[in-house]
Amino acid sequence: MNELAAELPWLWAGLAAYALATFTSIGGVAIQGPGGTLIHAQRSERIVLALLIAGVLLLGVAIAQRWIRIGHGPWISLFELLMSQLWSLGLVYTISYWKLPRFRPSAVVVLPVLWVLGTWLLTLEPKASHFPATYYNEWKWIHVALGKIYLALLLIGVGLSGVMILRRAERVRSWFSAMPSDDVIDRLAWRMMMLALVFDSLMLIAGAVWAQDAWGRYWQWDALETSAFGTWLALGVGIHLRLTYRIPAWLSGVMIISIFALAFATYFGMPYVSPAAHKGMV
């Protein structure tokens, strides 16, 4: 008989909390009271916040359960990476949701992105992964933590970008009427990108130190490193494009979403697509 892996019930519960938060946030901005006033919005925001907190806590328990079960942290398999990203992206986004109330409607963009990860995760086997020799190095903590913050900042940017783009559509414009002007959103989004650049740079530095220890070289242009450098450079290009030209809000949003897409592909695609990637990683 197949025994249920200890983390699965917690994982499902956490994903369910995220799912409810997704529907509640959409309901909160889409269902409006008479005259367009945002009757439901504020109450729904409190519910969304509570559900997000619940989701993060439940996923935290799932990760801890798995950690105990297999004896090492969620570093290795795609199942583990997705689970831990769902937790950390959720955590950072929840903090920004809580701290930046004026930008909460962007949850209708952000939470579905989490769902891409959640759905993908549900298709994978939770089987135990092997802990390679290179992972005993303590730099992994710093590298991974910085990477998580970096990706989460990009995700917040994606939320803001989605709003700038969706606002162009007549039908959904009212969803975001409570949010500041595109000008303010755009500036906040690019500040997030600059902060993401800080964490991305630090992540690359920590990764290089780790790689020097693990593989005897700090940089080798393997698939993952090339792609990670490309994403770092894309952030620089994006920031400089804005310095050089006047970029309309929607295009600015497209740029941010593209950078996120690159980062996403780097993180979840490269280590598994290319057999040469980060030898010893998988």
Added chain:
Amino acid sequence: MTFLRSLASLRLTLVGMLMLAVGAGLTYDNRLDLPVWVLVVPLAVLSVNLSAAILTNERINRQFGLLTFHVGLLGIVVLTAIGRLAYFDAHTELAEGQEFTPDVLLEIKKGPFHSGRLDQVHFVQGPYTVEYAAGMQRGLTHSQVAIAAPEGGLMTKIVGDDRPLVLEGYRFYTTFNKGFSVILTWKPLSGPPITGRVNLPSYPLYDYKQDNTWTPQDGPPIKFWLQLETGLREDAAWTLDARNSRGVLVVTQKDQRVELNPGDTAEIEGGSLRYERLSSWMGYKVYYDPTLRWLFFVAILAVVGLAMHYWRVMGSRLWPSVLQESRDDDKSQERGSN
């Protein structure tokens, strides 16, 4: 001055960045046939562009954090270039009891200006263990080496894939490439005996072909293979350790086939062969780059500069408008400021 200003153009920055992205894409997987120019040219363009901007553009040279960041980027490019000119990269295989000397290095690659004190590097290889998890997944390696202690005498250090031995800036990392060796003594019918060491192919990678040939000086070629008992398990965890392994030496010469245990001697054509004992060898990657520490500091400095810039801009220009509850003021906030 106008020339310098045009060199400092931010449009050129974008062109340089795109060139660099293309160069990085081409360099993917370190293709050896690719000329190094695909990276050097964009980096040179960006470096000239950035230096010109630092000299002429007040938006960059008047903002301390931003300036630190960009100067740091320039520093990283310069240091990487120095690193490429001075680096050293090689492999070696050291048998237990063998002392490292530069002439045992294989596959040497180095920059044109490499000048390290490799001749000052001394250590002696000791025994090692390699942990394997179920499914033949290699775990930690603990390789013992003896180095000179500062207070005189020798001291033991443990080296691993992730724990280099660093001597004179040269970093020695263990690799997956390691295996067994046998110590043999050949006693010809006349003349003095010769003791030698023969390394067998990498283990457990070439578990199935642990054979080799030894031709002692003035002696006949002796073919043999090693029947190993190492505790190797496919389905469970085990530890590779030559000290806990047994190896029976099977010598074949013409029609003759002899099995030898350590200490045994066989009479074969031309003399006698004594199998002294089983031993091991370890493969190392050797790496030297004098810029490593500097690269780290400069990179950190650059990021600190960027963070300072971030906080200043965030605090003075943006944050108030983000936190403001009233939406009417949004448009009055410094339009177009970044």
